[in-house]
Amino acid sequence: MTASLSTYVAGNKFGLGLRPGERQLIASDPRNWLRQQLKDIARVPAAFSNVEPSDKLVLEAVQGLRKLKQGVDAVQAGKASSNQQTSDARAQQLRQQVIDGEKSIRQAQREQLMARLQHSFATETPFAERLVRFWSNHFTVAEGGGVKRALRVIAVPYENEAIRTRLNGNFADLLLAVEQHPAMQIYLDNFQSIGGDSRANRNGKRGLNENLAREILELHTLGVDGGYTQQDVTTLARIITGWTVGGIGPNPRLQANPGRFLYVDVMHEPGTQRLLGNSYRDNGVDQGKQALRDLAQHPATARHIAVKLARHFVADQPPPAAIDKLETTFRDTHGHLPSVHAALIELDAAWDENNRKLKTPEELVISLGRGLNLGSVMQGNQRNKGALLIQALTTFGQTPFSAPSPAGWSDLAEFWGNPDALLKRIEFATAVAERIPPEREVLAIYADLLPQQPKLVVEISRAATTSQALALLVASPQFQWR
Amino acid sequence: MKLHRRQLLQTLGAGLLLPLLPGLSLSATGSAGQKRFVLVILRGAMDGLAAVPPYGDANLAGLRKQLLVGDGDLLKLDSFFALHPQLKEMHGMFQQKEMEVLHAVATPYRQRSHFDAQNVLETGLDHPDPNADGWLNNLAGRLPAADITAMAIGQSMPKVLQGHNKVGSWTPDALPTLEDDTLQRLRRLYAEDTFLGTQLEQGLQAQAMAGEQDMTGNGGKRTDFALLADTAAKFLAQDHGPSLAVLEVNGWDTHANQGSVNGLLAQKLGELDRGLAALRNGMGAWWTTTQVLVVTEFGRTAAMNGTNGTDHGTASVAFRLGGAQGGLQKPGSVITQWPGLASGSLLDGRDLRPTRDMRELFAAATTFMTS
Numbered sequence: 042m043t044a045s046l047s048t049y050v051a052g053n054k055f056g057l058g059l060r061p062g063e064r065q066l067i068a069s070d071p072r073n074w075l076r077q078q079l080k081d082i083a084r085v086p087a088a089f090s091n092v093e094p095s096d097k098l099v100l101e102a103v104q105g106l107r108k109l110k111q112g113v114d115a116v117q118a119g120k121a122s123s124n125q126q127t128s129d130a131r132a133q134q135l136r137q138q139v140i141d142g143e144k145s146i147r148q149a150q151r152e153q154l155m156a157r158l159q160h161s162f163a164t165e166t167p168f169a170e171r172l173v174r175f176w177s178n179h180f181t182v183a184e185g186g187g188v189k190r191a192l193r194v195i196a197v198p199y200e201n202e203a204i205r206t207r208l209n210g211n212f213a214d215l216l217l218a219v220e221q222h223p224a225m226q227i228y229l230d231n232f233q234s235i236g237g238d239s240r241a242n243r244n245g246k247r248g249l250n251e252n253l254a255r256e257i258l259e260l261h262t263l264g265v266d267g268g269y270t271q272q273d274v275t276t277l278a279r280i281i282t283g284w285t286v287g288g289i290g291p292n293p294r295l296q297a298n299p300g301r302f303l304y305v306d307v308m309h310e311p312g313t314q315r316l317l318g319n320s321y322r323d324n325g326v327d328q329g330k331q332a333l334r335d336l337a338q339h340p341a342t343a344r345h346i347a348v349k350l351a352r353h354f355v356a357d358q359p360p361p362a363a364i365d366k367l368e369t370t371f372r373d374t375h376g377h378l379p380s381v382h383a384a385l386i387e388l389d390a391a392w393d394e395n396n397r398k399l400k401t402p403e404e405l406v407i408s409l410g411r412g413l414n415l416g417s418v419m420q421g422n423q424r425n426k427g428a429l430l431i432q433a434l435t436t437f438g439q440t441p442f443s444a445p446s447p448a449g450w451s452d453l454a455e456f457w458g459n460p461d462a463l464l465k466r467i468e469f470a471t472a473v474a475e476r477i478p479p480e481r482e483v484l485a486i487y488a489d490l491l492p493q494q495p496k497l498v499v500e501i502s503r504a505a506t507t508s509q510a511l512a513l514l515v516a517s518p519q520f521q522w523r
Numbered sequence: 524m525k526l527h528r529r530q531l532l533q534t535l536g537a538g539l540l541l542p543l544l545p546g547l548s549l550s551a552t553g554s555a556g557q558k559r560f561v562l563v564i565l566r567g568a569m570d571g572l573a574a575v576p577p578y579g580d581a582n583l584a585g586l587r588k589q590l591l592v593g594d595g596d597l598l599k600l601d602s603f604f605a606l607h608p609q610l611k612e613m614h615g616m617f618q619q620k621e622m623e624v625l626h627a628v629a630t631p632y633r634q635r636s637h638f639d640a641q642n643v644l645e646t647g648l649d650h651p652d653p654n655a656d657g658w659l660n661n662l663a664g665r666l667p668a669a670d671i672t673a674m675a676i677g678q679s680m681p682k683v684l685q686g687h688n689k690v691g692s693w694t695p696d697a698l699p700t701l702e703d704d705t706l707q708r709l710r711r712l713y714a715e716d717t718f719l720g721t722q723l724e725q726g727l728q729a730q731a732m733a734g735e736q737d738m739t740g741n742g743g744k745r746t747d748f749a750l751l752a753d754t755a756a757k758f759l760a761q762d763h764g765p766s767l768a769v770l771e772v773n774g775w776d777t778h779a780n781q782g783s784v785n786g787l788l789a790q791k792l793g794e795l796d797r798g799l800a801a802l803r804n805g806m807g808a809w810w811t812t813t814q815v816l817v818v819t820e821f822g823r824t825a826a827m828n829g830t831n832g833t834d835h836g837t838a839s840v841a842f843r844l845g846g847a848q849g850g851l852q853k854p855g856s857v858i859t860q861w862p863g864l865a866s867g868s869l870l871d872g873r874d875l876r877p878t879r880d881m882r883e884l885f886a887a888a889t890t891f892m893t894s
Binding site for chain 1: 566567568637638641704705706708709711712713715716718719720722723724725726727773774775776778
């Protein structure tokens with residue numbers, strides 16, 4: 042393979058899509074360009090400086106929800122009340138508060154997603170950013186109803202706080218940070234899971250929620266074929282009872298650590314637990330921590346993570362040798378993430394031009410934003426264009442942090458390459474090309490971004506208008522792959 | 524009217540200076556606010572010899588036999604020129620003296636790049652200049668101040684309206700429907716991709732079926748251009764509406780399978796025809812003092828190429844439409860100094876030779892709006 046081809050692989054497949062001028066930076070040593078990006082991977086970029094920390098946002102969102110409930114209750118009470126007028130006015134007032142609160146949450150969410158998209162357009166360490174997104178997708182959270190509405194505003198902080206900052210450590214620490222983060226606790230319901238024999242359950246009315254425990258085993262660590270049983274699921278659920286979020290419930294005993302992880306011993310299932318053949322004595326929060334550390338070191342976890350990484354960075358059907366290499370690295374380094382990430386760069390199969398990956402819609406939008414140098418598109422009077430790109434993600438069915446299941450988004454061609462989706466991509470390309478005129482000749486842009494295919498060169502140069510030329514580039518089959 | 528080159532530059536250049544010399548008022552006097560001018564740009568280069576075939580030219584058949592429309596289907600304009608059968612509404616307007624045809628027209632640009640040619644068409648200069656203002660933007664600066672003097676109707680702000688003077692725009696909400704032309708080009712590219720090629724063809728089949736179902740019951744769908752033209756008329760036909768508007772129709776770059784009575788080009792011509800009718804009808808009483816100018820960046824080769832289409836050429840045809848006081852020169856006629864299609868007459872041995880500078884039409888529009 043020629044040096045120039047590996048430049049494109051580094052920028053487009055490992056990175057998020059080449060930007061104008063980036064090719065020249067990479068060309069002398071593509072692998073080194075990637076390696077250098079691992080150094081600072083854990084630092085939260087300045088682009089997120091206006092994003093508030095999740096603890097504050099959790100509390101605000103939950104308080105907003107409480108007001109909503111009060112508003113509904115007041116309306117209900119008003120129906121039975123003799124003083125109809127007073128209660129109607131009160132209900133109206135509360136309803137207005139709720140509407141205002143909803144607005145501000147949506148506004149904050151939009152700002153966060155814009156900042157995130159803008160950063161992906163502008164970052165000079167796109168391989169590091171792809172890794173952040175890989176892990177954030179591996180540990181997906183998504184908004185929902187009720188208290189899960191808080192995820193509208195805490196998903197982006199979660200990605201930075203629990204994931205990004207852990208990527209120069211071990212998988213075990215990443216796992217712990219994720220499972221204890223309020224976003225995950227709320228998303229997979231563990232914050233309200235209570236040990237059946239715990240002191241908090243003396244009246245016997247409440248109990249376990251297995252949701253998080255199951256996904257830890259099935260999705261986050263061992264994998265669905267990782268050799269665990271239903272009994273293991275239940276046991277792990279018991280082990281992590283008492284793991285919750287402070288200050289979001291009415292219980293006065295649960296007000297410590299407001300908006301942050303809180304271990305509440307009275308909710309914890311007492312006693313020694315046996316998980317996957319290991320015995321865990323009841324030493325409070327450490328029981329769960331130890332269980333997670335052991336899961337992180339489990340051979341099935343190494344295999345599961347290796348398969349996912351190879352599928353993301355090599356091909357939908359990665360060659361077994363690539364998986365083996367990653368698995369060995371993961372096991373031998375006890376899940377040392379910088380070593381595992383560096384091993385990706387050394388996979389020859391990842392650099393093979395026959396091994397290509399279909400861009401997900403989000404990757405398509407990001408690579409477009411980078412290729413057209415739209416880093417400023419989210420600001421000032423350019424916001425409409427930014428809105429077009431955010432809206433496109435929704436049209437494509439990939440609104441950030443709204444994956445349909447805890448498994449996160451697929452990255453397989455079969456999932457995203459369906460006939461209707463391709464037509465949408467072509468329509469999107471046309472719309473973008475008409476509304477965001479290119480700053481330079483489209484042929485020059487093409488030369489900056491991708492290896493030149495003669496047929497596409499011909500079609501672009503024969504295009505009837507600049508916007509058609511750009512539409513052809515963005516909608517071309519070549520631009521759909523990375 | 525016919526202007527010499529120097530007059531032309533004065534007419535066009537005056538507007539260019541205005542923003543730099545605000546004290547020097549060149550604002551029009553008289554009834555300019557009571558007139559409307561609509562520029563329709565056909566992007567991609569419309570084949571003038573197919574839109575307005577010179578059926579009386581003995582050399583035509585030899586050049587493009589497969590692209591010819593049979594004599595019985597032609598909409599005759601006179602003993603030499605005819606309209607393509609898809610231009611029915613325009614034929615009606617021609618007969619009612621609401622349209623004139625200008626043939627063998629071109630900008631001064633003599634290369635064959637779409638982008639540069641469109642730049643020249645839109646700046647009114649004799650060479651491409653990416654930094655120059657559009658000539659209609661200049662004209663906007665010379666009209667009486669209004670909330671919105673000029674408007675682009677469509678997905679983007681065309682070069683012809685870009686410049687120092689503030690202009691408005693209106694964009695339809697929905698994503699644009701895919702240009703057939705863009706899709707054909709993409710299909711060629713996707714055919715090379717084993718995975719995506721199959722998927723795209725399946726998607727198109729499904730879409731075609733859905734499209735046919737939509738057609739039933741409402742007598743055929745209105746094309747995008749007709750919708751845009753109708754919208755433009757709604758803006759223009761208001762007392763305080765804009766005086767200038769620009770509409771664009773893409774998809775004229777018929778390199779392959781251009782067709783004759785039916786086919787790619789026939790579809791585009793039908794779309795243009797319906798759109799211009801929608802514009803006229805939507806203007807109501809305003810039509811009397813409206814001028815519509817339809818131009819394209821260049822023409823196409825006189826001879827058919829190897830893929831049943833035509834390649835980039837030079838001169839093409841322009842249409843000027845309007846009511847009784849729309850500033851037409853000889854409504855109901857074809858205005859041309861016909862260069863002929865004999866091989867010795869063709870420019871570079873391939874293109875219809877230009878005998879009229881398209882900028883005369885821009886200057887005439889400027890005069891119409893400012894007098």
